[in-house]
Amino acid sequence: MNRASIVALLLISVLVGCSSLQFNDPLKAFEEANHGYRQAISWSEFMVAATFLKNEDEAQVEEQIKLLDNYKVTAYELRTMTVVEEYVRVRQVVKISYFRKDDLVVKSMADDQLWEYNPELRTWQLTTGLPKLR
Structure with missing residues (x-):
C-alpha cells in the first residue's frame, strides 16, 4: 500500500469511529452540538443557533x-465549562463580542449557558435561550 492509501484508510477509520461515538458518548455529542452552536453564533446565524434551543416559544x-x-458577532470565547451532572447537564460561560450594525461600537457580554442532554433525541439542547445582545 502506498502512503496516500494508508492515510485515506486511517482518515476513514477515524471518521467512522467518531461518528459512532456520538451515539454512545453524550459528552462527545455535547462537543459536536456546542461546536455547531458556537459556529452559528460566531457567524451571526441566529436562526441556525435557535435550532439548538430546548422548548422555546416559537413566536418569542x-x-x-x-x-x-x-447585531454582528465578532468573537465567541469559552471562559468556563462545568459538567453539572455527568451526561445530563453542562454549564458554560462564554464571552461574546459584538456590535450593532448601525453603531459599530464593539461591546462584550458574558453569556451563561445551561445545556441539557436529551437521551431520546441523543442530542444536547440549550435551555437558557439565545444571547441577549444590547
Missing part, C-alpha cells in the same frame, strides 16, 4: 431573532 424566538439580526 422569532421576535428575538429579528432583534439579533441588528
